[in-house]
Amino acid sequence: MKKIFNFYYDGFTNMKLGKVLWLLIFIKLFVMFAILKTFFFKDFLSEKFNTDKEKSEYILKELTKF
Amino acid sequence: MDENLLELVNWSRAQFALTAMYHWLFVPLTLGITFIIAIMETIYYKTNDEKWKKITKFWMILFGINFAIGVATGIILEFQFGTNWSNYSWFVGDIFGAPLAIEGIMAFFLESTFIAVMFFGWNKVSKKFHLVSTWLVALGSNLSALWILVANAWMQHPVGMKFNTETARNEMVDFWEILFSPVAISKFLHTITSGYVLASIFVIGVSAWFLLKNREEFLAKKSILIAAIFGLSSSLFLAGTGDIAGHEIAQKQGMKLAAMEGLYKGENGASLVLFGLLDGDKKLKDENNGFVFKIEIPKALSFLANRDFDSFVPGIEDIVYGNKEHGFIPTSEKIIKGKLAIKSLKEYKSSKKNGDKIKEKSSLKIFEENFKYFGYGYLNSPESIIPNVPLVFYSFHIMVALGFYFIVFFILVLFFLKKDILQKNKWILYTSIWTVPLAYIASETGWIVAEVGRQPWVIQDLMTTSMAVSKIDASAVQITFFLFLSIFTALLIAEIKIMTTQIKNY
16 A cells, blocks of 8 residues: 555656646636536436436426427 | 527537537547557567657657546536436436446546556556556547447437336346447447547657657657558548448438438439538429539449448438338328327326326337337427538538548658658648648547437437427526636647647657
């Protein structure tokens, strides 16, 4: 375990361009999950219904309303 | 379709197209360059020549930049499934979820673990283990693509499932039928090889820039050699898989093929349009053949579609209005069957609720008999099954023309390299640089053919795009559309800037 930890630790500490790339990755993931997913991309069915049965009934209603 | 729904569908489609196309700017380079790097490292492993290690590490840096900027951009597509396309997400059930889950696990364990060894492992693990890790990154990224493409292929040709009338979901009954569907196999092979071609052109383009600047001659020439051989063999394979994909489309998505070829009236011994200009005044059922002019390969379309030079290929009108002689039933009949399937599903649910066993059984029988036309029940007119013909036609022909240009390009590059006259002929070096954006255009137009060509279906014959959307406010989709546009454009600019700086300062 220690070997694996040191492998990653040394790898990360010796990075040059990699540090910029990791920063970009973290900013991107933060924007995607903490902002977009939380505020703009809520799961439509889970927001409206609590159970799978309710979701099924809603979709069936949607599919057969014509 | 009312105006509000149309606006919602259009914005949801635009948003998905935008994110998918941006995502696809990053993916193909990863798919191909990992193999090129693995080949280079294999040469280093075999020869023990430090120059090959330097070459391998240079391309690894560019791969790392592309991977870092592009990684997780596909997750945004999954966000959209749950928010904008909830009817679709529920309807596809575990068929879409299972491959995506496998992809997620594989991407995490295979790519992420071995990418760390690739970048951090020089001089820390054995040369052999490092090489194996590099090959596993290449295989892992391509296997990740497999699962995404299997899910996409299922939407183009739904197989291996059964619709559950209780849960309103499709359930997987045959995993292998989904995985080994001919559409999935041809789509996978065609898509990944297009990535190999793109990556090869990228490597040649960057190397050509070095030669133009009289820098890194050894790195540039050796890279061109590897990339041109890899690119040429991939291009030839790509043409073969393109032929197979075309055949599959003809068998399963006749309307898409007709749109790709601008074929309005079906014919025996149909010709393949090599080059053509569509007539914008073309109307269904008129005598106009739909072209201002065209150059054709006689009977080639019939062979592509049915492996028979004299066979019948249906045109748009045969599919819309039917053709008794050749066994194509009119779309109007399919719409009636689709509406019957929807009605019987509704009656099945109500009779079950009321305890009417006889009605329940008969409704279920009618539903199952007509389920394969289910999606047609949502169409307003037979003509609404026609996709955007000019967009599909031109995208297809741009993709094919570029595909054949790439073959010639690789042969020329190899010829000039073998004669060692690359630097004396600067035009081939400039051409190499300008071919890089063309590779991206070919790749994106391929997806336009695949996705626009299957409209109005989100799942072929079973669910229309308009039926798949969540009933949310269109303005919310507009806001996130522009948010994505800003984020992805920023990422693309970052990628280009970091990459060009890295190349220039090497």
